[in-house]
Amino acid sequence: MKFIPLIPLLLLAIFGISLEMSPNAQVWQLFTGFHIAGLSAMTVISVWGVKQLPTLFKRYVFFVLQLLAFRIAYFPIVVFSATVACYSELFFSPLSLNLPIKIFPAMFVSAAILFAMIGVVLFWALKGKTFCYALIIIMGIPAVLISFADLNDLTFFPDNNWADINPLPMIKQPQANPYELALTSTNTSLGQKVIGLAGKVLYDFIPQAPWAKAVQGTLEQAYLKNPEENSHDQLRNHYAAFLAAQRAL
Numbered sequence: 001m002k003f004i005p006l007i008p009l010l011l012l013a014i015f016g017i018s019l020e021m022s023p024n025a026q027v028w029q030l031f032t033g034f035h036i037a038g039l040s041a042m043t044v045i046s047v048w049g050v051k052q053l054p055t056l057f058k059r060y061v062f063f064v065l066q067l068l069a070f071r072i073a074y075f076p077i078v079v080f081s082a083t084v085a086c087y088s089e090l091f092f093s094p095l096s097l098n099l100p101i102k103i104f105p106a107m108f109v110s111a112a113i114l115f116a117m118i119g120v121v122l123f124w125a126l127k128g129k130t131f132c133y134a135l136i137i138i139m140g141i142p143a144v145l146i147s148f149a150d151l152n153d154l155t156f157f158p159d160n161n162w163a164d165i166n167p168l169p170m171i172k173q174p175q176a177n178p179y180e181l182a183l184t185s186t187n188t189s190l191g192q193k194v195i196g197l198a199g200k201v202l203y204d205f206i207p208q209a210p211w212a213k214a215v216q217g218t219l220e221q222a223y224l225k226n227p228e229e230n231s232h233d234q235l236r237n238h239y240a241a242f243l244a245a246q247r248a249l
Contacts, residue, residue, distance in 0.1 A: 008040035016105030045119030074158035086212035149191030214245035
């Protein structure tokens with residue numbers, strides 16, 4: 001029984017490998033991978049934790065909080081899991097392994113682990129661990145601002161970008177950190193400024209690896225064209241950059 005949580009991770013890794021092997025991977029497959037990662041993580045954590053909560057009310061609250069967390073944390077987790085994939089590529093590239101395991105398997109598996117970590121924090125908060133409330137507030141407020149950058153982001157689903165992107169953007173190499181634009185603009189919302197701040201901080205942590213730099217440069221050009229895009233637009237740009245870099249390399 002203790003190995004059952006590994007089954008979703010294995011299936012996500014296999015799905016990621018199939019995507020990495022495909023020369024014509026589609027946006028809906030990225031959409032599917034991230035959603036399966038989040039929902040499977042919530043299922044595993046719910047099965048693990050729900051019977052340990054003392055009341056029926058807290059059990060229902062646990063389910064509701066995890067669904068809210070999935071909605072709120074989705075975009076930040078897409079970004080963080082892509083960063084993990086960048087470092088996965090950096091690690092595997094020098095090795096003499098010509099296997100499709102560098103990018104998408106690491107991306108989906110790390111997304112599931114991050115969603116599961118959020119579920120664990122929510123569980124311990126409901127169990128009365130006060131430090132978890134502080135962690136939820138500290139991490140939750142920026143995530144809310146990022147995921148609801150403007151009124152168009154007030155949607156039930158965290159991501160409705162499942163349609164094919166045609167054509168994919170041209171691959172560009174990074175030139176300079178562009179995310180200061182949102183911070184200095186008078187036309188951006190608080191959420192868009194937080195997206196810009198997060199991008200500005202993360203920019204210098206992207207490693208020197210082919211897929212990583214191609215994604216970084218392509219997102220840089222998309223951001224320069226429109227630094228006032230909301231969360232849904234940014235997600236679409238990320239999907240497009242992921243696939244464009246994968247096809248080009």
